[in-house]
Amino acid sequence: MILYLFKSTVCLFILWGIYKLFLESEKIHVFNRFYLLLSLVFAFTIPAINIEIPSATAETNLVVFKKTLEVQPKLLQFPNRAELPPIEAQKAFLWVHYVVILSSLVSLFFFIRFLNNLVTIFRSTRTNPVIKWQEAKLILLDKKILPYTFLNYIFISREYYENARIELELFSHELAHVRQKHSLDVIFIELLRIVFWFNPLLYLFKKAIQLNHEFLADEAVNKTYHDVSAYQYLLLSKAVQTSGLTLTSNLNFQLTKKRLLMMTKSTSNATAFIRKAICIPLFIALAFCLTEFQLIAQEPTNLKLSSPPTVTSASKPHKLTKEDVNYYNALVLMRDKNGVNSRKYYNELTEEEKSKNIKVLYAEKITPSQEEMEKWKDPKMYGVWINEKRVRNSEVAKYKPSDIAEFSSSRVLKNALNYGKHKYQLDIMTNDYYENVYIKQVKESPTLFIDEAKKKNN
Known part of the structure; x- marks a missing residue:
């Protein structure tokens, strides 16, 4: 989760920086609107994507070491190394648990405030006179306010409306907000802020989105009335008033200067094309950097850390002997009479140790039942690897x-990287792979086992 939040924050920062440097000052408002919305969706989805890439080849040592972990007896796991991860995981879990609770409480507070704003707005639509006007509904309020918009409602002063003191340009401006459904953008960013309230970049994105909404509405007004100077003067005279509701579109004094400058600005087609084209490689590069690419062949080494839920061949009698394998450079796992574990390479053993009963650790053949194979088809329960390759669960049906x-x-x-996708990882070897690949690898790079404790117990 921490890595996901870090990646999404970095992505937001880069996308917001590109917008401020190359896009905001240009008259490409429709493109900018979708750039900002796409940036939000992109930043919170791409880091969560995990693409699995089957490894075409794997080093022999990695494969043999993986199988050694599978069949290694639990008593050979050194206590200090086996016990530390669960303790650290438990501490991490408690810490994350408290952080999640605190964050959820803060999100709940902002959600309640969000609902309160919605209730306030919709209560006004029911308790005040309503007049249908084109695609909008005018809500006549008893307060002396400037017009502001939410969804298809335009809230205006009843006194100003009845005395014709609201200029047509202001009506057209608010109607543009309604037609272009700007409120949906604001609701979307507000919902994101409720969940990710701790991310300051969302506040910057909200300001950028709302400013771009004003640019779009101003552009619609000027296309209708063709008198930029008169409209600019009108905005200056009205800019000192505000509605105070964060979910609405309205006139704001702080935004007026940028709006006035934007009305007189022009952007050539070539400039607009270049600025837009910059965004394509940007999104591609970010997607490549932030997406989690996973080599499937590397997963089993990390996942073979707990007792398997089904009977494996680890406890079966070994049929291969020392004479069957190339034992000269083999790794030897040893357990002495006191149960103390150690390891050496075969060429480091004393003559006395070499004369002891040495067994070869490997996975002996075991055949599943038909009932077990039916269970393996459930993708929520099992992730399936056949002959070291990740496959769909439906592939199991091709085998007897x-x-x-x-x-x-x-x-x-x-x-584990696949945590949450399935509960168990299942590794299957077919007869051909077992005989021609796995056993061959065991013979070439074996792991041996000397168990004196077992003799003592006998």
């Missing part, structure tokens, strides 16, 4: 139990 030489499953932990 007799086609499978070995299988093992493990629970997906919270620190």
